[in-house]
Amino acid sequence: LYPQNLFHEFNVLEPWPFGSVNLLYGGNGAGKSTVLRVLSYLLGCQIKAEGDEAVAARFKRLAEHTKLIWGSDRPASCRLIRSEDIALALHRVRQDNRSAAVQRRELVSRYYSAVRKWEHHLPLSDEEQSLFDHYCDRRGHHTGRLARDLTPSREEFSNGETSMQYLCNLFEPFGLYLLDEPENSLSPLFQRELAKTIEDYARFQHCQFFIASHSPFLLTIPDACIFRLDGEAPGLVASYAHLPGMRAYFDLMESIRGSFLKSDE
Numbered sequence: 454l455y456p457q458n459l460f461h462e463f464n465v466l467e468p469w470p471f472g473s474v475n476l477l478y479g480g481n482g483a484g485k486s487t488v489l490r491v492l493s494y495l496l497g498c499q500i501k502a503e504g505d506e507a508v509a510a511r512f513k514r515l516a517e518h519t520k521l522i523w524g525s526d527r528p529a530s531c532r533l534i535r536s537e538d539i540a541l542a543l544h545r546v547r548q549d550n551r552s553a554a555v556q557r558r559e560l561v562s563r564y565y566s567a568v569r570k571w572e573h574h575l576p577l578s579d580e581e582q583s584l585f586d587h588y589c590d591r592r593g594h595h596t597g598r599l600a601r602d603l604t605p606s607r608e609e610f611s612n613g614e615t616s617m618q619y620l621c622n623l624f625e626p627f628g629l630y631l632l633d634e635p636e637n638s639l640s641p642l643f644q645r646e647l648a649k650t651i652e653d654y655a656r657f658q659h660c661q662f663f664i665a666s667h668s669p670f671l672l673t674i675p676d677a678c679i680f681r682l683d684g685e686a687p688g689l690v691a692s693y694a695h696l697p698g699m700r701a702y703f704d705l706m707e708s709i710r711g712s713f714l715k716s717d718e
Contacts, residue, residue, distance in 0.1 A: 468522075469689060472678040473655040477665040478696055479682035485665035487512070488682070489533065489631045492663055495521045498531040498631060528629035528661065534620065535633045542619045543612055543638075564588055564599060612638040621650055626658040636668035644670040669693075669702050 477485040492498075494516035567581035568589070577585060588599045616638045624630065636644050648670040654660040664671055672679060672693045681690045693699045 469680060470678070471661070471663075472676065473661055474651060474674050474677040475661075475663045476672055476674070476677050476679045477663065477682060478667070478672065478679055478690075478698070483683040484687075485682060486535075486633050487515070489633050489663060489665055491515045491519055492521075493531075493533040493631055495519060496528075496531045496629065496631075498533045498629075526627075526659075529627035530625060531629045531631075532623060533631040533633075534623065534635065536635070536637045539616050539619055539635070539638065543615050560602070561599070613640050613643045617643050617647065620647065624650070624654050624658070624660065626654075627660065628654075628658075629661045630663070632662065632664045632666075634665055634667070636666055636671060639668075641670070644668050647671070648674050667698055669699060672696065672699060 477488055479485050490512040494513055563581070564584050567577055567585045570577055570581065571585055571589075588602075616635075620632075620635055635647060639647060648668075651662055651664070651671070652674050655662060666672060671677075679690050679693055679696070680688060681696065690696065
């Protein structure tokens with residue numbers, strides 16, 4: 454059923470019981486993003502063009518062979534959020550700031566050109582006269598309107614801060630969200646904050662999440678269902694402690710545990 458030989462050894466997949474927070478775990482090429490794309494088609498999520506019609510067609514064919522059983526409630530909205538969507542949001546902030554800076558420079562240049570001509574008793578064009586009348590009083594003194602009218606830049610945070618803002622601004626009550634490695638660009642502290650935000654939205658705002666991730670902070674969200682895609686058989690695992698990636702994190706921290714104990718002394 455799966456393209457590119459994903460899960461090719463298994464003719465029948467056991468049903469996957471989903472919870473409020475569902476983590477898709479596996480190495481590169483294990484099929485995490487594919488599962489999210491298939492779910493997005495089954496759920497009718499609004500997604501941008503895949504960029505490759507052949508790839509999009511494979512996801513649609515997969516969806517035709519996948520059955521999704523609904524519970525009692527349907528989500529109020531559904532969003533697929535990919536890492537490239539977050540990267541595009543970061544690019545747009547920078548682009549908006551560059552455009553705002555150009556507009557500010559052009560406005561200031563036109564205004565002071567009008568002021569200099571007025572000071573030298575030179576005739577003003579209609580546009581220059583309009584600028585002068587708007588920003589100066591009859592004596593030619595600045596009124597302060599120019600500073601207020603200059604288009605401010607959108608505050609440009611770090612990539613991690615902007616990514617956090619972008620993600621959290623998308624979450625709404627009763628929504629269903631498919632997140633493809635949202636920890637990209639996030640520091641460990643922001644990953645921990647994102648995990649807490651997801652936990653709170655699932656518990657108190659009745660949201661449901663499907664997340665492809667390697668982040669230990671996301672994989673340890675309390676009561677999350679973890680589906681391993683690169684094991685002997687794809688499916689639900691009993692605990693994050695059974696995941697090779699989590700074992701690698703554990704072994705690393707154990708190997709440097711003494712350094713932390715000395716720093717606490």
